[in-house]
Amino acid sequence: MVAQQIVNGLMLGAIYMLVAVAFTLAIGVLNFLNFSLPGLFMAGGMLAFGLMKAGWPFLLAAAGALAAAAFISLLVERFAYRPMQGGDPEVPLVSSLGFLVLLENLMLVQFGSDQQAFPALLPDLNLRLGGLVIGYAQLASLLLSLGLVAVLSFVLAKTAAGRRIRTVAESRETALLMGIDIARLVPQLFVASAALAALAGILFAVNYQQVSPFMGEGVGFKGVAAMIVGGMGSIWGAVLGGLLIGLAEVVSISFIGADVVNITVYGLLLLILIVRPQGLMGRAPSREKL
Amino acid sequence: MALLEVSALSVSYGRVAALTDVSLRVQEGEIVTVLGANGAGKSTLLKAILGAVPVKGGGIAFADTDLTRAAPHKRMGAGLVLVPEGRRILISLTVEENLLLGAHMRRDTAAIRREMDAIYGRFSNLAERRHMLASCLSGGEQQMLAIGRAMMAKPRLMMLDEPSLGLSPLFVEKLFDLICELNRDGLSVLLVEQNTGKALKVAHAATVLELGRVTMDGDPKALAADPRLQDAYLGGAGGH
Numbered sequence: 405m406v407a408q409q410i411v412n413g414l415m416l417g418a419i420y421m422l423v424a425v426a427f428t429l430a431i432g433v434l435n436f437l438n439f440s441l442p443g444l445f446m447a448g449g450m451l452a453f454g455l456m457k458a459g460w461p462f463l464l465a466a467a468g469a470l471a472a473a474a475f476i477s478l479l480v481e482r483f484a485y486r487p488m489q490g491g492d493p494e495v496p497l498v499s500s501l502g503f504l505v506l507l508e509n510l511m512l513v514q515f516g517s518d519q520q521a522f523p524a525l526l527p528d529l530n531l532r533l534g535g536l537v538i539g540y541a542q543l544a545s546l547l548l549s550l551g552l553v554a555v556l557s558f559v560l561a562k563t564a565a566g567r568r569i570r571t572v573a574e575s576r577e578t579a580l581l582m583g584i585d586i587a588r589l590v591p592q593l594f595v596a597s598a599a600l601a602a603l604a605g606i607l608f609a610v611n612y613q614q615v616s617p618f619m620g621e622g623v624g625f626k627g628v629a630a631m632i633v634g635g636m637g638s639i640w641g642a643v644l645g646g647l648l649i650g651l652a653e654v655v656s657i658s659f660i661g662a663d664v665v666n667i668t669v670y671g672l673l674l675l676i677l678i679v680r681p682q683g684l685m686g687r688a689p690s691r692e693k694l
Numbered sequence: 695m696a697l698l699e700v701s702a703l704s705v706s707y708g709r710v711a712a713l714t715d716v717s718l719r720v721q722e723g724e725i726v727t728v729l730g731a732n733g734a735g736k737s738t739l740l741k742a743i744l745g746a747v748p749v750k751g752g753g754i755a756f757a758d759t760d761l762t763r764a765a766p767h768k769r770m771g772a773g774l775v776l777v778p779e780g781r782r783i784l785i786s787l788t789v790e791e792n793l794l795l796g797a798h799m800r801r802d803t804a805a806i807r808r809e810m811d812a813i814y815g816r817f818s819n820l821a822e823r824r825h826m827l828a829s830c831l832s833g834g835e836q837q838m839l840a841i842g843r844a845m846m847a848k849p850r851l852m853m854l855d856e857p858s859l860g861l862s863p864l865f866v867e868k869l870f871d872l873i874c875e876l877n878r879d880g881l882s883v884l885l886v887e888q889n890t891g892k893a894l895k896v897a898h899a900a901t902v903l904e905l906g907r908v909t910m911d912g913d914p915k916a917l918a919a920d921p922r923l924q925d926a927y928l929g930g931a932g933g934h
Contacts, residue, residue: 581776
């Protein structure tokens with residue numbers, strides 16, 4: 405029973421992890437708490453749902469949803485982030501929140517406010533291991549998420565593109581003097597974090613077989629919590645934070661009750677902030693963050 | 695034609711003119727030095743040549759190509775590389791990652807590896823600390839790293855902004871030896887310096903900036919003997 409809950413918690417945690425990595429990429433490199441990401445998470449799930457309803461096969465619908473999310477993220481960059489450069493960091497935060505509200509209401513107009521059933525892709529196909537039941541779809545999404553994060557981490561640590569990104573994260577001015585094409589790199593980062601968030605939304609829809617225009621809010625805030633628990637700007641911190649929050653949520657639902665979920669999750673966040681303010685894997689603050 | 699041709703360049707920060715009608719050329723294989731007091735516009739000149747600040751008027755041509763409106767990464771791709779003021783080492787990157795950052799636009803992995811080994815051969819302090827964060831280096835070592843990083847970009851013209859600033863006399867000697875050595879190997883150099891005496895000794899041509907305008911230029915030996923320059927920068931006998 406406990407083992408089963410741990411498995412379920414890790415599956416949910418994988419979703420939070422992707423969202424947390426998307427947040428941490430934006431805040432670590434661009435110093436931007438991008439609140440359109442929960443909207444892109446929701447857009448991923450909702451658009452995949454809408455395209456499948458229009459008759460597209462799943463993989464094509466997922467690709468379409470990812471492409472749409474990437475495009476929306478470029479709009480966020482163009483209209484919420486770029487014009488505010490050099491000003492207060494709070495301004496793009498608020499305008500990105502505006503994008504979240506806009507996206508939610510566009511979906512509401514298109515699909516209505518009700519929760520919709522997302523079709524089961526692999527109906528009742530489960531892996532049974534001893535007493536454990538693991539859905540293949542869930543297992544696949546956990547492995548896909550971890551694989552993606554590992555690739556991202558490798559790119560950041562070992563490639564020329566990763567060194568460029570880390571240079572921009574440390575100092576934009578130095579990056580400019582080193583001949584880094586910041587005007588191209590920033591939109592690429594927006595596309596990358598949007599793809600992670602939208603993929604998380606698609607995986608959420610597949611695993612829990614439900615979508616709604618407001619599915620991004622709860623998951624988005626838990627993604628932010630996961631990022632802070634793990635340490636802002638740290639990829640593996642976001643992984644750890646995401647999995648921990650997922651575990652805390654599932655375990656407290658099954659042993660205490662659904663009413664206390666937010667108390668456990670945000671209690672964990674509060675505890676970490678008191679004991680280790682920089683997060684589990686974060687470095688002590690060396691420069692001002694939001 | 696000269697390797698670098700700056701003609702009647704003007705740059706303003708807001709309404710404040712930082713450079714007015716500055717002209718300068720660097721021939722292939724030369725060391726050209728730009729002298730002047732603090733705030734004379736020397737750093738702005740190098741940044742404008744690199745494209746990091748917008749120009750208001752005039753032109754910049756490098757290797758027979760007009761680069762006046764080109765982005766910095768285009769200019770670096772053409773071989774125009776800056777060793778910035780204050781070195782600007784990336785302290786969250788290791789020594790080796792800083793060197794590799796210099797080569798971030800290149801794809802020739804084998805040559806990059808070879809050149810990095812050559813730099814390690816030249817600067818054994820960097821080789822010993824290659825996997826440590828660059829923040830652990832001394833000021834002199836950081837300057838060597840900044841120059842090494844610029845070399846990794848395969849420069850045709852290396853621009854150095856106050857490289858001797860804050861270095862011990864021993865490192866200043868090493869630095870000027872290194873600049874001369876790189877120049878003998880064929881590298882053209884545009885050197886901004888406050889150490890006027892040393893800069894005039896190694897340069898083939900010199901330009902003096904005052905409040906964003908060229909007030910003197912020409913042969914460094916003649917400039918070194920010029921009483922006006924003696925008074926202003928060489929602590930000459932004249933005094934005021």
